[in-house]
Structures are given as C-alpha cells and as structure tokens.
Amino acid sequence: MTQTITKKMIQQMSDEQRKNHYHKVRMERKKAQIDAAITRADNQKGLLLVITGNGKGKSTSAFGMVARALGHGQKVGVCQFIKSRTDTGEEAFFNAQPNCEWHVLGDGFTWDTQNREADITTSKKGWDIATKMLTDPSFDLVILDELTYLLSYDYLDKDVVLNTLSERPEMQHVVVTGRSAIAELRDLADTVSEIKDEKHAYQSGIKAQKGFDL
Template sequence: MTDKKNAYHKVRMERKKTQIDASIAKANIEKGILLVITGNGKGKSTSAFGMVARALGHDLKVGVCQFIKSRTDTGEEAFFSAQPNCEWHVLGDGFTWDTQNREQDIATSERGWQIAEKMLSDPSYDLVVLDELTYLLSYDYIDKQRVLSALQARPEMQHVVVTGRSAAAELKEIADTVSEIQEVKHAYKSGVKAQIGVDF
C-alpha cells in the first residue's frame, strides 16, 4: 500500500512540476508592481513591512509613508529607520476618532501626500510603501484621481505597496496584485491589549 501511495504521489508531483515550470516560463515581464493589501484582518502593514525587509536584503532603496498613525514607538520604525537604505515617515496625527477634526486631518494628509508624491516620482526608490493610504481616499482627504495618476505615472521599475481597509475599486483596478486579508479571530476582541513585538 505504501509503495502504491508513493508511486501515485510521484506521478502527481511530476505533473505539478510540469505545470509550475510552464507557468514560471510564461511569466517573463519585468516591471514595477503595484500591490494593494486590504481587508479587515490583521497583517496588512505587517505584510508590507515584510516586503521592506526583503527589499533591503537585496540592497534596494525603500521609502515608507505611514498615514493616519502618529505613534513613533513601533518596533518596525525603530528597526527599519536605522537601516541606511530606508527612509521612514510617520505622517499622521492619530486615528480619526482621536483627532475628531476633519480640517486638520485633511491638512495633515496633504502634507503627507506631498512627501509620497516625491517618492513616487523619484526612480531612486525601488520600493515605496504607502501604509494606510486607503483611508485618505475613503474619507476624501486627498483627491482620488490625483493619487491614481501618481501611482500610474511612477517610474517603470518602482514597486509600490498600498495598505488599509476598504480599498477603493479604482485602486484595486489599476493594481497588479490585490490581497484581501480576512479576519477570522482577533485577540483584541477577547480583551487582550496590543502586545509589544506583535502589534507594534
């Protein structure tokens, strides 16, 4: 029985390898990728910062713009901002329910977006992370077409990662890769506070 299972497994894996090799050979386009990571689950920013680590490991230049959030005591900022090829900006005043001031949020978003726009027009940045950018669009803090135009006009080989809940349909439409992270369970809803090294 074991020999039969092993033989069947070998045939399946040979067939799978043929299919995968063909797919890899077919994917031969070189271009900058626009990735959108959205959804209500935990891990959107975490995924983006994993790509920051990957890019820095290849000696690429990275720019990070964190919208909305204002805290500067996160582990990711402490680590990545100390890296020579990483430029890190915390550009928010805090969550909208903390500021409770739409005019202030719009002004802060505009200042932050100007920094992001410079990165998106500079070919020296290999990867740009626009963390929680989706909120600036869904709250109408920044003109949507202005953002879409800047993303589409960026340097040909520049990669961009956009994170945040409720990504606009137009943003998902122009993206090369879209991932939606679904929440199945979250410790916070059981009364567990944010944990250092895991949540910030």
C-alpha cells in the same frame, strides 16, 4: 533511464508504495505546470500591490517586503498615513537602516482626531512627501501604509493619487495597505490581497503587545 510503471506493478505495491507512487505522479504534473507558467511570465515591471481587508497583518506583510528589498540592497521609502506612533518596533529597526527612509505622517486615527479639516490638511502634507518618493526612480520600493483611508474618506483627490501611482518610475514597486480599498485602486493594482478577520485577540480583551503588535 526512467522505469515504466505498469498497472500490474502498481497492483503489487503495498499501500504505502502506492501512495508514494501517485504522489510522485501528481508532483511531476504539478512541476510541469508551474515550470510552464514561470516560462510564460517573462515580463518585468514595477508592481502595485494592494493589501486590504479587515484582518490583522496588512502593514506587517508590507514591512516584510521592506526587509526583503533591503536584503537585496534596494532603496525603500515608507509613508505611514493616519498612524502617529513613533515608538513601534518596525520603525525603530527599519529607520536605522541606511537604505530606508521612514516617515510617520498622521495625527492618529480618525476617532481620536475627530477633526476632518485637520485630517485633510495632514493628509495633503503627507501626500507631498509620498509624491517625492513616487517620482524618484532611486526608490525601488515605496510603502504607502494606510493610504486607503485617505481615499475612502475623500481626504485626497483620488484622481491625483491614481495618476501619480500610474506615472511612477517604470521599475518602482509600491505597496498600499489599509481597509476598504476603493474599486479604482483595486483595478489599477497588479495584485490585490484581502485579509479576512476570522479571530482577533483584541476581541477577547487582550491589548496590543510589544514586539507582536507594536
């Protein structure tokens, strides 16, 4: 049986006991609120998550979800747009996993290619591969890394992309990463996270590090 704590009992407590008491009261209230929210959230569906902003960690966050899904025995597809490197640690690791299909679909960053027509052609070829995943219910999770650039630069028809995302299999989860996510993509998403660039080692002249950035 829970003892009722009176005002007099609280006054007789030491400072540390009083802090512990009020902490327990706050946590009991918080738990009740969280439990009620969990009870209300009883729907299940495939989610669309957009991770955008200028900060570091967008793709890294998405690849963390790849690990989580694979840990549950789910099938994952990864489409890396823009990027052309095939020597990253994440690709080496995840591409070796039996339930992970990984595609590097870019020719390099736009300031390297400097060819809009070629970038559009490459983007459309990459989107064809992504579309196969987004229409295949066997994929539980699809990562569309750096897709935001293809929309903000008008390399792809945004209506086609948004419709494909909307009409994907009911329980399929999708994560889109990249800076400057367009408003229509944000509106369609179930969750949008924006990562702020407060400080970056590159600004201090430190190059990308293997195992940390690559």
